[in-house]
Amino acid sequence: MLKYILPEKIFFGINEIEPNILNEIRLRKNKPVIVNVSGKNFYLNENGLSTNATDALMCDGAYITDIIKKVSNNSLYSINDQLINGFINCGGGIRIGVAGEIVSENNHIKTIKNINSLNIRIPHIVKNCSLNYYSYLVKNSQVCSTLILSAPGAGKTTFLRDLIMQISKRNPSLNSLVVDERGEISGGNNINLGDNVDVYLNSTKQYAFENGIRSLKPDVIFTDEINFNNDLSIIENALTCGVKVVATIHAKDINDLKLKKNFNYILNNFLFERFIVLNNSCGPGTVEGIYNQNLNCIFC
Amino acid sequence: MKLFFILLICGAVFYIGYSFSIYYKKKLIIYCDLIKLCEILQSEIKFNKNTIYQIILNNLNCFSNEFKQFLINYYINNNNNYNLIYLNSSELKTIKNFFDSLGKYDVEGEIAQIKNQQIILALKKDEVAIKNQKIGQLGTKLGVLCALLVFIVLV
Known part of the structure; x- marks a missing residue:
């Protein structure tokens, strides 16, 4: 699923990380991409994790638009109810938290536009943990x-x-x-x-x-x-x-x-x-x- | 041998006229399919909010072979260069614009957008229907007449 929704550049970086320990990918418009691995935050560069912001991959605004398009399968209306609640469920248990500009009418939220932050949360199945x-x-x-x-x-x-x-x-x-x-x-x-x-x-x-x-x-x-x-x-x-x-x-x-x-x-x-x-x-x-x-x- | 060649020429003349008529007929069928697609999209978006991709995939068999092939190549396989031979470049552009306009709004906005596009397509369909009635049917008739004429002249 991540391969399908993420821009190639970011996916290559993510691919270098052990999937079992990857918890979150945070994309903020024109900010470095941050990933949460085993509960700790790191910058993401093309080779995987980095503690240095200077060589981190930057999140282009177009990346965010592109992800929303892919997740909705080019059908924004199909995810608008979720968008209103601030998240998108994109299958396989992956949930994308969304922040942007709220569009409302008569105190009723219609949608979120100009989305500028995404928090992609990766679920894990830990067998027998309970x-x-x-x-x-x-x-x-x-x-x-x-x-x-x-x-x-x-x-x-x-x-x-x-x-x-x-x-x-x-x-x-x-x-x-x-x-x-x-x-x-x-x-x-x-x-x-x-x-x-x-x-x-x-x-x-x-x-x-x-x-x-x-x-x-x-x-x-x-x-x-x-x-x-x-x-x-x-x-x-x-x-x-x-x-x-x-x-x-x-x-x-x-x-x-x-x-x-x-x-x-x-x-x-x-x-x-x-x-x-x-x-x-x-x-x-x-x-x-x-x-x-x-x-x-x-x-x- | 001579008769065989005469029949061959007559057949070719008739086929040119027939192809001319088929061209408009197929064009009309494609516009009818597009309007049908608009109606299917509106009802399915309103009812189950399936994605356009899913709706098209689930309803492929409702359309003519040419349009079905176009949908598979252009929308499902994402081949933007795929053409429909029965449409000229401006008509193809109108159809591609229609597909580009899909999926950008909430349910109400999406349905309004599809309705607007449907009106444009219906006008286009009416134009093509008139042309089909005038030129398309004439094509077959002319084909038959010319073939007969060639047959008489050559025999």
Whole structure:
């Protein structure tokens, strides 16, 4: 996919980097290309990584336009809904974050024009990264409602994806529903998550939770990047329908989580039974700790 | 032997007239295909927001062989130099402009743009239809008449 979307010059540089450790490619108009490798930022030159900005490849404005054209297959309307939300899902789980000039009408965002920054995020499948913690999350063939938290880029989605695969493999009697708003978990339906997994792709949580529970009868719903302000009621509704929810959220640690609005409500009502804190210390998806519903550490 | 050559010449004369008529007929079919493509694009973009590439690929069999080949070479294989022999250079430019104008807007803008292009193409199609009726059909008739005339003169 990267070969298809990236300009030749940049792709040659990227090709010199080990794919397993490449996390992000940042393209900013008329600025040097920056790549994130194993959690650290480097400049990109024709031979791969560099710490020197002077020999780094520069991102021409035309590169950005060209990438948008290729990703949309010359059909901007087909990605405009995603563009409005600030990202483009370009298949294979690759997500491109977009910044530019917002075009709005009557307080309604119509599109983003003059795009000047792209953040291409490369997904990784780390097989069995959740396996060591499986017994903490699945008890007597029942999945515990779990919240996976970490700072951005610390492997929440990677962990979640592997957990879905493990549950599907080890508990085939459980029906799973994946609510994949940005196509990251299922890689735009290109990643095989298991035989008993249904995927709502590019759907809002509201729609997928309501309709999924009604029509697909899932035992557990997996979703990415929840927001306590907007998603709390739909998650609570799912939990009170007898459906378990495994979700991810941006928070560096439990203390960060405690600062979030509505967290006390979650805690007091025991909405989640497990809290997993991830960090990047030994690569994305490293488990720092697992906490129970009372926030007592059960794995540290 | 003489009769064989006379028949050969008559056949050639008829074929020239027939080719003339086929030229306009095919041209008309290509414009009809273009209008059909506009309609397909509008309905599919409105309904499922598939990319133009996908829409064309899924509907290739709706079009005549010549236009289908053009779509495969020009749009799918991205061969910008591919020509349609039944169109002159200005007509080809109009069609290439049409393809260049696609995919640059949101759904509403895209549909409005295709509708505008459809109006232009419909006018062009009407012109070609009139020419086909006048000159195209005349071509076959003239071919038959000339072939008969040649036959009479030579026999």
